[in-house]
Amino acid sequence: MEKGKTYYGSINIARGMAILLVVLGHALSDIYLKESCGNPWLPQFFFVLIYSFHMPLFVFLSGFCNAGVLEQDTKGKRRQFLWKRFRRLIIPYLSWGMLYVVLDIVGGNYTWQEFRISRYLIELLKGDNANWQLWTLYTLFVCSLLSVIFYSWLQLSLEKMTMVFGVIAISIAIMNGIPNLPRFLFYTIINTVLLYYFAFSVGILSRRRMLMEHSIWNCKTVVIVGLILILFANAGVGTYLNRQMGLDTDWLKIVGAPVGVFVIVYLAVRIQNGRGRKFWDYLGNHCMSIYIFANICQVIVRKISMRGAFAMWPRIIFLLISIVVSITIPVWIKKILVGRIKIARLVLLGEG
Numbered sequence: 001m002e003k004g005k006t007y008y009g010s011i012n013i014a015r016g017m018a019i020l021l022v023v024l025g026h027a028l029s030d031i032y033l034k035e036s037c038g039n040p041w042l043p044q045f046f047f048v049l050i051y052s053f054h055m056p057l058f059v060f061l062s063g064f065c066n067a068g069v070l071e072q073d074t075k076g077k078r079r080q081f082l083w084k085r086f087r088r089l090i091i092p093y094l095s096w097g098m099l100y101v102v103l104d105i106v107g108g109n110y111t112w113q114e115f116r117i118s119r120y121l122i123e124l125l126k127g128d129n130a131n132w133q134l135w136t137l138y139t140l141f142v143c144s145l146l147s148v149i150f151y152s153w154l155q156l157s158l159e160k161m162t163m164v165f166g167v168i169a170i171s172i173a174i175m176n177g178i179p180n181l182p183r184f185l186f187y188t189i190i191n192t193v194l195l196y197y198f199a200f201s202v203g204i205l206s207r208r209r210m211l212m213e214h215s216i217w218n219c220k221t222v223v224i225v226g227l228i229l230i231l232f233a234n235a236g237v238g239t240y241l242n243r244q245m246g247l248d249t250d251w252l253k254i255v256g257a258p259v260g261v262f263v264i265v266y267l268a269v270r271i272q273n274g275r276g277r278k279f280w281d282y283l284g285n286h287c288m289s290i291y292i293f294a295n296i297c298q299v300i301v302r303k304i305s306m307r308g309a310f311a312m313w314p315r316i317i318f319l320l321i322s323i324v325v326s327i328t329i330p331v332w333i334k335k336i337l338v339g340r341i342k343i344a345r346l347v348l349l350g351e352g
Contacts, residue, residue: 008064009272009277009281010265010268010269010271010272011061011064011065011268012280012281012284012285013268013271013272013277013280013281013284014057014061014264014265014267014268014284015061015283015284015287016279016280016281016282016283016284016285016287017264017267017268017280017283018054018057018058018061018264018287019283019284019287019290019291019327020283020323020327021050021054021057022054022058022290022291022294023290023294023298023322023323023326023327024046024050024323025047025050025051025054026133026294026295026298026326027298027319027322027323027326028043028046028047028050028319029047030298030299030301030302030322031043031301031302031305031315031318031319031322032044032047032315032319049230049231049256052230052253052255052256052257052260053230053253053256053257053259053260053261053264054260055136055196056196056199056253056256056257056260056261057199057257057260057261057264058136059139059140059143059196059197059199059200059203060199060200060202060203060206060261061203062140062143062200062203063143063147063199063200063201063202063203063204063206063207064203064204064206064207065203065207066085066144066147066203066204067203067204067207067208068081069081069144069147069148069151069152069204070151070152070158070204070208072148072152073152078148078152078153081144081148081152082144082145082148085140085141085144085145086141087346087350087352088350088351089137089138089140089141089144089350090137090138090141091346091347091350092134092137092292092347092348092349092350093124093134093137093138093141094124095347095348096134096292096348097124097134098124126189127139127142127189127192128189133291133295135189135192136291138189139189139192139193139196140200142189142193143193143196143197143200146193146197147200147201147204151204158201158204158205158208159205161201162198162201162202162205165194165197165198165201166198166202168194168197168198169194169195169196169197169198169199170254172191172194172195173195173253173254174254176191176195195253199257199261222262222266223262223263223266226259226262226263227259227263229255229259230255230256230259230260230263268280282331283327286330286331286334288349288350288351289330289331289333289334289338289349290326290327290330290331292330292348292349293329293330293333293334294326294327294330297322297325297326297329297330298322298325298326300325301318301321301322301325302318302322304318305318334349
C-alpha cells in the first residue's frame with residue numbers, strides 16, 4: 001500500500017494543534033477551575049469546548065499515523081508492529097505510573113504503609129495510572145492491539161467495523177450522560193476504549209481512502225457551520241449542564257468530536273503551505289515530550305500561583321505562564337537531559 005508511506009505535513013500540524021489544546025485545557029483546569037481558584041463561566045466555557053473533541057482528535061490522528069497496521073500480514077510483522085507500539089506507549093505509561101507513586105508518597109497523599117505493590121500493578125494493568133492523564137497512552141495501545149486483531153489477523157472489513165464501533169461509541173456517550181444510570185463498564189478503561197476506538201478506526205480509514213486529498217478541505221462553509229454547531233451544542237449547552245446541573249458531558253462528544261476533528265484538520269491543511277507552519281510543526285514534533293512533562297510544569301505553576309502575594313495576581317497571567325512553560329520546558333528537558341541518555345529516552349518517552 002504505497003499511499004500509506006506518504007508524508008502528510010498537515011497531520012503533524014494537527015498534532016501540534018491537538019497538544020496545544022491539551023495544554024490549554026489542563027492550564028484552564030489548574031489555574032481557574034480547581035475548587036480553590038473559583039469557577040468562572042468563561043474558562044469553563046472554553047474548557048468544555050476543548051474537552052468535547054481534543055481527545056477524539058488525538059486518537060483519530062494516532063489511527064491515521066498507524067494505518068500501516070493494515071499491512072501487517074504475517075505473524076512476525078504483527079509482533080514487530082505491536083512491540084513498537086508497546087515501546088512507544090506502554091513503557092512510558094508504566095514508568096511514569098511507578099514514578100508518580102513515589103511523588104504521591106513524598107507529597108503526602110498516602111504513606112508507604114498504605115501502598116501495596118501488587119494491588120497497584122493490577123491497577124496499572126487495568127489502565128488506572130497514578131498520573132491520571134496517561135490513560136491516553138494505555139488507550140492508544142489497546143486501540144492498536146484491537147486493530148491488529150480485527151484488520152490484520154481476522155481480516156474483518158475496516159468500513160463495517162468502523163460503523164459498528166461508531167454505533168457503540170454513540171451509545172456509550174449517550175449512556176454516560178444519563179444521570180442515575182447503573183454503571184457497569186462505565187468510567188473504566190473498557191468504557192474509554194469503546195468510546196474512542198471509533199475515532200482510531202476512522203483515522204485508519206481516512207488514510208486508506210486518502211481523504212486528505214479530498215476537495216472538502218476547501219469548503220469554508222462546512223467549517224463555519226461546524227464552528228457554530230460546536231460552540232452552541234457543546235460549549236454553550238455543555239457548560240450549562242456541567243456547571244448548573246452537574247451532569248456528565250460525554251454525550252456532547254457525539255457532536256463535538258466529528259466537528260472538532262474536521263475543523264482542526266481543515267485549519268491544518270490551510271496552514272500547511274502558509275504562515276505559522278514552523279510553530280505548529282515544532283509542537284507536533286515534540287508532542288510526546290510536551291504530553292509527558294507538561295503536567296509537572298503546570299502543577300508547579302499552580303502551586304506558585306496560590307502562594308502569598310501571587311494569589312492576588314490576575315489568573316490570566318498564570319494561565320499564560322502555564323501555557324508557555326508547558327510547551328518550552330519539556331522540549332528543553334528532552335534536549336538537555338533525557339535526550340542524551342538512551343535508556344532515559346526509552347523509559348520516559350518510549351523512544352529508542
